[in-house]
Amino acid sequence: MKYYKYIIYKQIRIDSHLPPSSVSCFSVTSPSSFLLLPPLCKHLSGVELVGSMALSGVRKDRELRIHESLDELSTDLADYIAELSEASVKERGVFAIALSGGSLIGLMGKLCEAPYNKTVDWAKWYIFWADERVVAKSHVDSNYKLAKDRLLSKVPIIPSHVHSINDSVSAEEAADDYEFVIRQLVKSRVISVSDISDCPKFDLILLGMGPDGHVASLFPNHSVLEEKDEWVTFITDSPKPPPERITFTLPVINSASNVAIVATGDSKAEAAHMAVDDMGSDLPPVPAGIVQPLKGKLVWFLDKAAASKLDDGTQFSA
Numbered sequence: 001m002k003y004y005k006y007i008i009y010k011q012i013r014i015d016s017h018l019p020p021s022s023v024s025c026f027s028v029t030s031p032s033s034f035l036l037l038p039p040l041c042k043h044l045s046g047v048e049l050v051g052s053m054a055l056s057g058v059r060k061d062r063e064l065r066i067h068e069s070l071d072e073l074s075t076d077l078a079d080y081i082a083e084l085s086e087a088s089v090k091e092r093g094v095f096a097i098a099l100s101g102g103s104l105i106g107l108m109g110k111l112c113e114a115p116y117n118k119t120v121d122w123a124k125w126y127i128f129w130a131d132e133r134v135v136a137k138s139h140v141d142s143n144y145k146l147a148k149d150r151l152l153s154k155v156p157i158i159p160s161h162v163h164s165i166n167d168s169v170s171a172e173e174a175a176d177d178y179e180f181v182i183r184q185l186v187k188s189r190v191i192s193v194s195d196i197s198d199c200p201k202f203d204l205i206l207l208g209m210g211p212d213g214h215v216a217s218l219f220p221n222h223s224v225l226e227e228k229d230e231w232v233t234f235i236t237d238s239p240k241p242p243p244e245r246i247t248f249t250l251p252v253i254n255s256a257s258n259v260a261i262v263a264t265g266d267s268k269a270e271a272a273h274m275a276v277d278d279m280g281s282d283l284p285p286v287p288a289g290i291v292q293p294l295k296g297k298l299v300w301f302l303d304k305a306a307a308s309k310l311d312d313g314t315q316f317s318a
């Protein structure tokens with residue numbers, strides 16, 4: 001649970017230019033982490049803890065969860081997804097979740113085990129892909145195949161709720177088709193709609209991050225980052241093979257109720273630093289750094305290696 005310490009330290013540092021009386025909100029993620037605040041504040045000059053507002057006060061900000069091990073991270077990720085699923089089913093009767101490819105799917109593996117395999121309301125899940133490689137569904141590169149083999153085939157999800165892309169058409173047509181499917185499901189309220197952007201509002205979008213800071217199939221310095229009109233678009237020149245992909249656009253990602261970015265290993269450390277820390281205005285932000293939900297909540301799941309280059313990362317290693 002060391003990541004809570006990091007979050008609290010980070011927020012105090014960000015807020016500490018304010019007069020002490022203004023420091024009333026922290027990204028505290030659990031009541032137990034609140035206990036860490038008083039001793040921490042005592043050691044920071046100019047910082048004073050202001051009442052119990054901190055317990056319920058959560059900044060509209062990202063949350064960082066940094067884990068000692070992949071096992072711990074997987075458990076936390078499964079807890080997080082299960083909690084969001086429960087809340088969404090309670091509120092809307094369904095849970096619309098978008099997956100990505102890569103190591104993320106393996107890290108979600110705990111959902112297939114007890115207690116989640118029995119406690120999660122799988123029949124209410126509607127599955128989408130934030131990005132997909134334009135290959136046959138049976139191809140080893142298919143994100144659908146990866147999720148089906150590792151996750152979806154192991155839990156009682158209703159097959160008609162699994163919305164994979166049309167794999168028998170071009171990338172452009174697959175993107176158009178996929179957007180059409182999403183539009184129908186927005187109409188029938190399976191997917192909510194954002195009241196500020198008119199985009200679909202997924203209950204949760206799960207993203208991995210590449211060493212270059214890409215998320216979904218939004219690659220650095222690629223014109224796909226500028227797409228504002230479409231919900232789903234396509235590329236044919238992905239720097240990460242295979243070249244043809246469809247992807248949610250940034251406006252859709254940033255309209256979600258919840259977005260999680262999951263990144264592990266040394267190779268992600270530099271990109272995590274560039275996305276999470278304030279790099280000033282000289283450098284263009286990496287795509288992961290432009291993921292900033294308008295009204296929703298962003299949570300980063302990192303292991304120690306991926307977090308090793310974050311500013312103040314040493315605060316974490318105790």
Ligand SMILES: O=C(O)[C@H](O)[C@@H](O)[C@H](O)[C@H](O)COP(=O)(O)O
Pocket residue numbers: 100101102103104131132133143207208209210211214215216217240
């Ligand atoms: O289809 C894809 O390639 C992905 O959706 C992509 O965005 C992936 O999530 C990242 O590249 C991270 O992948 P790793 O976690 O395997 O490094």
